Amino acid sequence: MADAAPGHAGAQRELPGLPVTFRPVLTRAVLLAAAVVLFVVLTTVAMLLKGLGPGERASFVLTALLLDAVLLILARPKAVAEESGLTVVNLTRRRRLDWAEIVRVNLRTGDPWVFLDLSDGTSLPVLGIQPGIAKQRAVADARTLRALAEARSAADPGARPA
Structure with a gap:
């Protein structure tokens, strides 16, 4: 990114009203969508698999929640x-x-x-x-x-x- 001197005419730009939030919107959308899909898929698999006990089903859901926590942390910046x-x-x-x-x-x-x-x-x-x-x-x-x-x-x- 080229530097512009503070007094240079090209550096004069319309400043946004404050407060303003900068965040990677597309990256955040992908991470949040992946978190939802991951939770739904793992929970559905846990409920549809025959022969799983309640503890095993709960471990699927817990795994989904842990993976979602990682994705939410990545979407935080x-x-x-x-x-x-x-x-x-x-x-x-x-x-x-x-x-x-x-x-x-x-x-x-x-x-x-x-x-x-x-x-x-x-x-x-x-x-x-x-x-x-x-x-x-x-x-x-x-x-x-x-x-x-x-x-x-x-x-x-x-x-x-x-």
Whole structure:
């Protein structure tokens, strides 16, 4: 993704109203649909197989629930931009950032998702913006997030740590 200088005319873009949620919609839809189908199929098989006892049937249903839990965790990632900052929800962690903490938003060719360079020198993956299935949408979302971060940080320049 090409970088645009904050003051460059090409960088001026219409910012969305906040709050805005970024998430891989198509990937999420596939995972949630697979979870439903998996549960229905395994439960149906458990009920239709002759000769299974109640414990064995229950183990089929429990297996379906465990597999669904994994699929639901994989469908969890998102990033929520609000006036006060950005909340990044990845597979098992949630992190709240002030806009001033975000130094740069990166989505380079070949990256599996967006990375945020933070003011403390670390990098944070944002799994909610991933170019896997919907590359154009991910690029647009990354540009929007970058524009939001630049606009919000510029609005409060004294808040960004040195």
